[in-house]
Amino acid sequence: MTDLNTVPEVSTSPTGPTSPSVAPGVPALDLDEIQGDVLLGLQKFFERFLFFQINDVKAFKAALASEIAPRVTTTTMVCARELELQLRSFNRHAHRDRHDSPSEAVLPNVGLNVGFTQSGIQKLVPGANLNEASFAAGAAARAGALGDPLNGHTPANWIPAFLAGTLDGVFLITGGTEDAVNGEAAALLGILGSAATVAYDETGNVRPGTNKGHEHFGWQDGISQPGVTGLTTPSPGQRLIDAGRFVFGYPGQPGGTASSTSPTPALPPAIPPALPWMANGSFMVFRRLQQLVPEFNQFLLDQAASLGMDPVLLGARLVGRWKSGAPLALTPAQDDTALGQDSHENNNFDFADDQAQRRCPFGAHIRKTNPRQDLAPQESRVDPRRIIRAGIPFGPEVSADEQASGKTLEQRGLMFVCYQTSIANQFEFLQVSWANNPGFVFGKTHQDGTPVAVGWDPIIGQNGGQNGTQNSASGQNRVRTMDEPVPNYPAGNVRSTLREPQDFVVATGGAYFFVPSISALKNELST
Ligand code: N7H
Numbered sequence: 196m197t198d199l200n201t202v203p204e205v206s207t208s209p210t211g212p213t214s215p216s217v218a219p220g221v222p223a224l225d226l227d228e229i230q231g232d233v234l235l236g237l238q239k240f241f242e243r244f245l246f247f248q249i250n251d252v253k254a255f256k257a258a259l260a261s262e263i264a265p266r267v268t269t270t271t272m273v274c275a276r277e278l279e280l281q282l283r284s285f286n287r288h289a290h291r292d293r294h295d296s297p298s299e300a301v302l303p304n305v306g307l308n309v310g311f312t313q314s315g316i317q318k319l320v321p322g323a324n325l326n327e328a329s330f331a332a333g334a335a336a337r338a339g340a341l342g343d344p345l346n347g348h349t350p351a352n353w354i355p356a357f358l359a360g361t362l363d364g365v366f367l368i369t370g371g372t373e374d375a376v377n378g379e380a381a382a383l384l385g386i387l388g389s390a391a392t393v394a395y396d397e398t399g400n401v402r403p404g405t406n407k408g409h410e411h412f413g414w415q416d417g418i419s420q421p422g423v424t425g426l427t428t429p430s431p432g433q434r435l436i437d438a439g440r441f442v443f444g445y446p447g448q449p450g451g452t453a454s455s456t457s458p459t460p461a462l463p464p465a466i467p468p469a470l471p472w473m474a475n476g477s478f479m480v481f482r483r484l485q486q487l488v489p490e491f492n493q494f495l496l497d498q499a500a501s502l503g504m505d506p507v508l509l510g511a512r513l514v515g516r517w518k519s520g521a522p523l524a525l526t527p528a529q530d531d532t533a534l535g536q537d538s539h540e541n542n543n544f545d546f547a548d549d550q551a552q553r554r555c556p557f558g559a560h561i562r563k564t565n566p567r568q569d570l571a572p573q574e575s576r577v578d579p580r581r582i583i584r585a586g587i588p589f590g591p592e593v594s595a596d597e598q599a600s601g602k603t604l605e606q607r608g609l610m611f612v613c614y615q616t617s618i619a620n621q622f623e624f625l626q627v628s629w630a631n632n633p634g635f636v637f638g639k640t641h642q643d644g645t646p647v648a649v650g651w652d653p654i655i656g657q658n659g660g661q662n663g664t665q666n667s668a669s670g671q672n673r674v675r676t677m678d679e680p681v682p683n684y685p686a687g688n689v690r691s692t693l694r695e696p697q698d699f700v701v702a703t704g705g706a707y708f709f710v711p712s713i714s715a716l717k718n719e720l721s722t
Contacts, residue, residue, distance in 0.1 A: 556678060
């Protein structure tokens with residue numbers, strides 16, 4: 196992410212910071228209208244997710260139009276803050292006067308965005324049809340299709356608030372300190388009074404110290420994001436995706452056609468806004484993903500021992516990157532921390548030269564969720580599936596007790612957030628048809644011509660409980676496999692299979708939102 200998980204780490208080029216440029220012939224994005232988290236990510240060390248229920252529609256609308264919409268952080272404001280951060284960093288470096296305390300780096304700015312679920316939209320605009328079946332059904336109804344363990348028809352591990360049907364919307368409140376975030380939350384709740392009540396409330400935080408920017412398993416996050424046409428000056432290897440795949444009202448990448456060698460369905464063109472006021476809005480997926488960190492670490496040790504390999508290399512093979520962020524595609528045998536931090540090089544690969552998975556397994560998390568040239572033509576078969584990720588970790592660091600016992604005692608994980616114009620064709624497709632699909636990446640063969648059984652995405656893939664013995668809390672079997680955890684270097688004749696006995700990422704809640712434009716907040720949603 197421009198470090199969407201953290202404050203953007205700013206490059207200090209000799210020419211100083213640059214602002215987004217708009218290519219000729221591309222419709223200019225209305226950055227004053229698009230909420231700030233969607234394309235660039237609100238700057239954040241803390242992010243409070245304040246889920247609310249609307250009790251008094253009239254009073255809520257009045258507050259939304261007059262006091263809340265004007266507080267919402269726009270993309271223009273995010274750009275300005277980013278530029279300010281860059282200037283400060285540039286000056287700091289120029290003056291050799293470094294102050295790296297988080298609050299100073301992130302500035303006292305607070306960010307605010309707001310989104311509404313299907314029930315919230317129905318309260319504000321009765322009968323509105325946003326033409327997105329997954330959004331209309333809601334995340335709880337879609338959990339089974341995503342592979343979450345179920346009790347009957349209900350997601351088994353979800354926090355009750357996400358199942359109660361009371362979530363009408365969410366405020367995303369971000370900032371450099373928890374106090375700043377809580378101050379904004381208190382102000383908002385004061386403005387709303389009895390018009391809304393809090394249905395669920397949790398704060399995510401960037402991990403402390405040297406773990407800043409790393410998710411709880413320990414990997415640097417926020418490295419690969421799609422560039423947005425008209426906004427991003429792409430780094431090498433960063434694809435430019437048309438804005439219409441993330442924000443309504445703009446052109447989108449052309450759809451592709453199904454090919455005879457691949458069951459990938461033909462992609463629809465970018466979806467136009469079903470209602471005029473959807474322009475400059477986006478769909479946001481929220482998933483509260485618990486991570487079982489001590490258990491995952493123990494699993495890496497055990498599996499590495501039984502496969503006869505280094506556990507650090509095994510972890511890297513599961514993700515497709517070393518913990519530093521360095522991609523296996525560029526450095527398959529050892530970590531390279533300088534490469535991991537180099538935003539001009541750490542996405543400069545496309546898997547085209549790695550068709551025997553010597554560098555990176557086909558099943559690795561970043562290859563499953565963005566197969567790049569594995570699925571040519573990338574423009575029509577991969578680009579339209581891209582999402583913009585904007586999550587943040589939650590929960591405390593692993594304690595000494597947890598480390599010693601190898602058991603999770605306190606919840607931690609990722610508040611996963613992503614933006615797109617089609618939940619079904621983008622987030623859900625990535626999760627279901629790629630991560631959860633053991634046949635994907637399709638059509639790969641071993642040197643002897645036999646097909647590769649790629650297996651599940653070992654980080655987020657879910658097997659839907661179909662696989663044999665009982666392993667999860669719900670009694671479902673969650674065993675997953677992945678081909679070639681052991682590198683088949685250099686001869687290409689090593690065969691190995693990873694066996695994961697359980698899920699180490701467990702969905703504990705979720706919700707689908709529409710994140711409207713500023714004018715829609717001020718007009719159609721509040722009149
Ligand atoms: Fe993933 N992880 O720590 O292993 N992810 N992810 N993710 N993810 C990425 O490139 C992780 C999740 C994507 O373009 C990195 O920014 C964890 C979901 C996509 O090369 C790491 C969780 C979905 C990419 C992780 C989690 C995705 C990506 C590399 C859950 C969508 C970009 C850092 C707890 C369904 C791929 C980076 C590309 C990257 C991890 C969830 C998708 C380290 C722990 C639910 C598209």
